[in-house]
Amino acid sequence: MTQTRALSTTPSTEPGSEWWRTSVIYQIYPRSFADANGDGIGDLQGITSRLEQLATMDIDAIWLSPFFTSPQKDGGYDVSNYVDVDPLFGTLADYDAMVARAHELGLRVIIDLVPNHCSDQHPWFQEALNSPAGSPERDRFIFRDADEGTLPNNWESVFGGPMWTRTANEDGTPGQVYLHIFDATQPDFNWHNEEVRAMFRDVLRFWLDRGTDGFRVDVAHGMIKADGLPDFTPDPKGASMGGTEELAPWWGQDGVHEIYRDWRTVMDEYEGQRVLCAEAWVNPLDLMAKWVREDEMHQAFNFPYLSTGWDASALREVINESMAAFGAVGAPSTWVLSNHDVVRHSSRLALTDDNPQGEGIGPLTPNHPDPVIGLRRARAASTLMLALPGGAYLYQGEELGLPEAMELPDEARQDPTWFRTNHERYGRDGCRVPLPWEADAPAYGFNTTGESWLPQPEQWAGYARSLQENDADSTLHLYQELLRLRREHALGSGDVQWLASNDEKLLTLQNGSVIIVMNFCADPVRLPPELAKLPRLVSSALQVSESSIEGETALWLDATRS
Known part of the structure; x- marks a missing residue:
């Protein structure tokens, strides 16, 4: 029987004792975690049904990737309604029931927030398209005049092609262009507009009022663009999400910090130590630490740590740099090895070839990773990570030792990267395949019908949680021991x-x-x-x-x- 540790209603207010400083947070990718209604796509009821098994791992919180109403052009990161649940995943009542059950089990709930851009189906953007140039409706986004055949600058979208898309006037003539860091179906908000800022304050309060414990902020280094929108050609060897020494004029601008100071005042209105965590791909680490200054966010993902290869001196260097940079602003460092955007570390750590962030492995990539070496290194890397002070993030399935699922049928692939690179890179599908819970069940226990939005490899049966739960040598057992001992020895608050x-x-x-x-x-x-x-x-x-x-x-x- 699961031992529960319900959330304290009066957490310690002593400085330095906040729960998030030493937290272990488990990321759930909702469509691939557990499917209650059998349609092949994971949902909120499915998550609720499996929470008790997560609670056996001594984690502090779960973080859910987006489940808001969305056309699902980019895995839900294209939001058309920020204050409702997409029917694909359930209802607001399902969300409330999930939060209540998580809190009963001592787990906090953090959800993804996507403030840089929305879906082109969002009512505001539809209003903008149907309004004239210079209107208040268009001012919520970044529209510019541009003669036919020209664009305001040379910026390239993260998803390829120009960062500008042209609209059409009512008479069919070419209209203004609008900015989108990502896909053309994901227009960027104009964060200099007070209506936008007010709307997101309302979004924060909507979810906080429902008991949500915090937000992971997607593209937290975006939102503000450099004055004048100057031309910029990034280093072709750099990561598309940033992280290079030279900041692109659409990444890491100082104005983003004003937004997070505003949000922090909202968070501090609520009891229970609600948190903000930044997805900010910026370098060096002392620049990333600006996102977690005392009056801004609480945590920031440590992407330099995730990006460090199998190298002792490099790991020592990034650990030292992380603790110095975050410590200088009074924040804990965080540690992470896998997430929904990168090759799972049980495969990545055995790679010998180029692996650009977000693009994954490709069919022409020589020397695909050896699964035995990869798992051995992944178990060691996790053993080190969970001994480090500060906060740690786990990605669903890493506790099972799941490798990157590379051998998916080409016709089943769905990640835009696969199509954008003309089938040269698999993208992120391989780390998003639905989880195996039970070795002998349909869809390996993901549901009872056998349906699965991405096909599960046959070898998934050997990684099923049901096989690992009573195996002292399993990766699941290793994680459970590491997490139990981490709490017992207070390693999260150590040095x-x-x-x-x-x-x-x-x-x-x-x-x-x-x-x-x-x-x-x-x-x-x-x-x-x-x-x-x-x-x-x-x-x-x-x-x-x-x-x-x-x-x-x-x-x-x-x-x-x-």
């Missing part, structure tokens, strides 16, 4: 101290009462005598030697028993 090592292949650090050792080479490495004698708390290795650490594994040692 990193690096320990000297005579072997450059080892990364050795201490957090409070736990020493963490990680071996980056494929062969076992003998532990120093002073570490070999310490009791082992947990290891990512399937076979353990008393005097050595196995190749490409990590372990926790009890430093109190020296």
Whole structure:
């Protein structure tokens, strides 16, 4: 029987003790988590039905990717109504029931908010299209005059092609153009417009009033564009979402911080320590830390950590940089290895080829990742990550060791990247395939009908939660132990101290009462005598030697028993 720990109605107000500083937050991609009505697409009732199993993992909160009303041109990140549930996923009553059950189980609920842009089906944009140039309706978006054959600047959309799309006047002649960082069906809001700001304050309050505990803010480094909209040609080797040293004039502009200071005043009106988390692809880390200054957001995703490869010195460097940058503004660092936009780390860490953010692996990519090496490295990487102080994010299925599902039939693929790259890149479908819950059930327990919006590989049966729950060697069991010990040893509120090592292949650090050792080479490495004698708390290795650490594994040692 699941032990529940209901949310405290009076959380500690002592500075530095807020829940989000040490939180472990589990990301749910709703259409792929659990399907209650059997139509092949996950839904809110399905999520509610599986919450008790999540509660066994000692997580603090769940974060749901968008479930708002949407034409679903971009997986729900094209919103046509910010204050309702898309019928695809259920109803507002289903949402309320899910929040209530989550709170009973001691889980907070964070939802995605998409403020940079909306769907072209949003009533405001439809009003804009039916209104004249210079009208208040058009001022909610970024419309510009441009002679036929010309555009206001050379900006390229993240999804390819110009960042501008032309409208037509009532008489059929070419009209104004409008700006969209992403697809043409996702027009950008004009965040200099007070109506836009007021609308989103209302959206925040709508969901907060329903018991929502916070928001993950999509494209939190967008919204404000540089004055004059100057031409800019980004580095072709850079990531499309930013993250390069040189900021594009549509990313990371100072004006975004005024928006989040405004939002923070709304959040602080509510009891229970409601939170804001930024998806901000900016570099360096001390620039990203501006999003989590004391009067702005609470957390920001640590994409430099996610992007770091299988390299001991590089990991040590990004851990140090992260703790220094976020610590300088009084915020916790966060750590993340997988999400709905990147190749799952159980495959990514075994890749030897180029893997641009959001584009995934491709059919022509040589040397597809070895699944055995990938899983071994992923278990080690998670063992390290969950020992670090601050907040951690998990992506659904990583606790099962799910690899990237690469061998999907071409006709089943749905990610726009697959079509945009002329079938050269698989995009993000491979990390979004519905989860396997039960090895012998239809759709592996995703539902009872066997329907699945993306086909589940046959090998999914071997990763099913039902097989892993009673297997002490399973990846699920490893995660449960790591999370239990993380809470027991208060690692989230600890500190990193690096320990000297005579072997450059080892990364050795201490957090409070736990020493963490990680071996980056494929062969076992003998532990120093002073570490070999310490009791082992947990290891990512399937076979353990008393005097050595196995190749490409990590372990926790009890430093109190020296």
